[in-house]
Amino acid sequence: MTMVTKGTSTLWRVMIMMCFCMVSAIATAKSADTTRVETSSTIGSIRKTVRGFSAIDTAYIEPQHYNYALMVQTTYNLDMYWLRSGNGQEVMLSPDVVMRVGPYFGWRWLFLGYTFELKNIGVKDNKLKKEFALSLYSSQIGVDLFYRRTGNDYKIRKACFDEGVDVSKLKNVEFDGLNVGITGFNLYYIFNHNRFSYPAAFSQSTIQKVSCGSWLAGIGYTKQSLDLDHDKLSRVVEDKVGIDNVRIDSSLMFNSVKYYDINMSAGYAYNWVFAKNWLFCSSVSVALAYKKSTGNVGEDDESGFTFNNFNLDGIGRFGLVYNNMRWYTGANVILHSYNYHKSRFSANHIFGSLNIYLGMNFGVKDKYRKKKTK
Secondary structure, three states, rough: OOOHHHHHHHHHHHHHHHHHHHHHHHHHHHHHHHHHHHHHHHHHOOOOOHHOOOOOOOOOOOOOEEEEEEEEEEEEEEEEEEEEEOOOOOOEEEEEOEEEEEEEEEOOOOOEEEEEEEEOOOOOOOOOOOEEEEEEEEEEEEEEEEEEEEOOOOEEEEEEEOOOOHHOOOEEEOOOOOOOEEEEEEEEEEOOOOOOHHHHHHOOOOOEEEEEEEEEHHHEEEEEEEEEOHHHHHHHHHHHHHOOOHHHHHHHHEEEEEEEEEEEEEEEEEEEEOOOOEEEEEEEEEEEEEEEEEEEEOOOOOOOEEEEEEEEEEEEEEEEEEEOOOOEEEEEEEEEEEEEEEEOOOEEEEEEEEEEEEEEEEEEEEEHHHHHHH
């Protein structure tokens, strides 16, 4: 009797365990189905959001028919530094404008490229000018990432020291005691993105069919490093001016400075379609920027200097484009102005580029390939 009871009890335990496993399996299957539905819904929402970034009014803008782009670009960079002391002394430095050439490759929103100086090919010098650019464009937003190293081939374009001192012999004198690096990004939003195409002017990824404008808003961050050999600057000044009693203000006698710039910008851009496939764009933005600068000064001021303040900066973009969708060519000018002011020291920096390009699109998108085959 005892053995039968034990066997029956064991059988019941086995049946209960089997039922529990079946219920668990059903619950797990339902949970997996729910997870798949939720995952599918999430992916659908992401796709919808991404597609929303490129939503346009086709009466104003012709969307891109191709997936890929190849381009050759010639770039002329502009870099100008004004360094001023509180006593009125001033030095303006800039390199010669040189031609840079490089290839670019684009995939839908993404455009990546690299330019280099032809005259320096094969020259082993880690201080050569370098530039790296990564751009992401859509109808609503744009992102520009940039990395630039300007080299050490600056020249003195203008100088002002003590009253009565003739500084005319300093004009265009070579000065290799300055090295500058610039790294940063700009993020901007186009309000009238359905009808105004910023990419049509600066990434050639769409075609503006009807003239239109839009307000812009953005944020940005820039880090600049400025290394100045003030002893070499003093020697050059004394040698060219011909006297040894020119005293450079201590606020200009720094060894290195790092600038940090965080800004919020607002502006307006307008695309003028003056002929079929032709476009001229003008865009100007003013940025309210918070500045911070840290650095080392020369022997006259061992304590160094720091300053935090707000200033107005400017961003200007101008472009001329011909684009028939398969082939495109044009030119654009992009200028950035950064201003730093303090009672004993100020710096103004203008940098930008003139770009002349020729490119082609290829890899027809499926929906346009189907239209062509009909």
